[in-house]
Amino acid sequence: MTTALLSVDKLTRRFGGLTAVNAVTLDLHVGEVHAVIGTNGAGKSTLINMLSGEIEASEGRIALDGVDITARAQSRRARDGVGRSYQRTTIFPEFSVHENCRLAAQAATARPWAIWQSSQRCATSNASADAALEAAGLAAEARRIAGTLSHGAQRQLEVAMCLATHPRVLLLDEPLAGMGAEETDRMLTLLARLKATHAILLVEHDMDAVFRIADRITVMVNGTVIATGNPTEIRENPEVRTAYLGEEQH
Numbered sequence: 001m002t003t004a005l006l007s008v009d010k011l012t013r014r015f016g017g018l019t020a021v022n023a024v025t026l027d028l029h030v031g032e033v034h035a036v037i038g039t040n041g042a043g044k045s046t047l048i049n050m051l052s053g054e055i056e057a058s059e060g061r062i063a064l065d066g067v068d069i070t071a072r073a074q075s076r077r078a079r080d081g082v083g084r085s086y087q088r089t090t091i092f093p094e095f096s097v098h099e100n101c102r103l104a105a106q107a108a109t110a111r112p113w114a115i116w117q118s119s120q121r122c123a124t125s126n127a128s129a130d131a132a133l134e135a136a137g138l139a140a141e142a143r144r145i146a147g148t149l150s151h152g153a154q155r156q157l158e159v160a161m162c163l164a165t166h167p168r169v170l171l172l173d174e175p176l177a178g179m180g181a182e183e184t185d186r187m188l189t190l191l192a193r194l195k196a197t198h199a200i201l202l203v204e205h206d207m208d209a210v211f212r213i214a215d216r217i218t219v220m221v222n223g224t225v226i227a228t229g230n231p232t233e234i235r236e237n238p239e240v241r242t243a244y245l246g247e248e249q250h
């Protein structure tokens with residue numbers, strides 16, 4: 001097993017009297033898709049929001065490459081290589097596919113005001129956008145207006161926008177939501193390719209897809225991890241079957 005790229009140790013988040021995430025510990029490795037599953041309100045989005053830096057942890061530690069980043073702001077974490085996608089689509093529909101990626105690349109730089117420079121002069125951002133679209137399988141759509149893409153291709157574009165920021169860790173919040181079978185297949189193929197060079201955390205409700213793509217699965221119930229293991233271990237775990245998969249314990 002490789003050394004973890006992102007280590008999460010006893011991460012906790014309270015909202016008043018509610019403990020949304022309770023002492024969660026997990027590791028993300030390059031070469032692995034690590035899925036986090038759980039029923040509605042289990043704390044999955046809150047966990048991702050803490051890892052990306054959108055909300056602060058109440059307790060616990062997040063380390064990237066062994067360096068404590070718990071107190072770092074979201075913008076700094078993004079520059080350090082922690083990228084995320086969102087549950088809802090965040091593209092600019094009236095801009096081209098390429099422009100969306102270029103803007104994402106520029107926004108992630110240490111000089112965000114460069115966003116006002118002529119796009120032609122932003123050679124680095126253009127190159128990042130080209131590479132991200134290639135990696136996400138969208139190079140042929142670069143000139144299309146983003147809003148005219150299919151729903152599945154728009155979710156692919158969101159992954160491309162994330163890739164344009166040169167992340168090493170990908171935090172993906174329900175990337176398969178609303179997708180048909182063919183679009184799901186395309187996204188899973190993309191994730192299988194990306195995991196060779198990234199550590200991927202996948203929050204997803206589509207259990208068929210999770211069990212197809214995940215190398216490791218963490219199961220959360222009411223903010224607490226009740227099991228972590230490979231798909232076979234999780235499928236056979238009696239506690240998981242009772243608490244989450246809705247089956248009686250035999």
Ligand SMILES: Nc1ncnc2c1ncn2[C@@H]1O[C@H](COP(=O)(O)OP(=O)(O)OP(=O)(O)O)[C@@H](O)[C@H]1O
Binds near residue numbers: 040
């Ligand atoms: N900003 C907030 N203020 C108060 N409570 C919150 C806040 N954000 C989340 N919660 C609560 O924390 C708990 C965990 O929510 P969270 O959205 O992380 O769950 P989830 O597993 O992502 O659910 P879903 O699958 O429905 O997206 C829920 O009880 C939710 O109501």
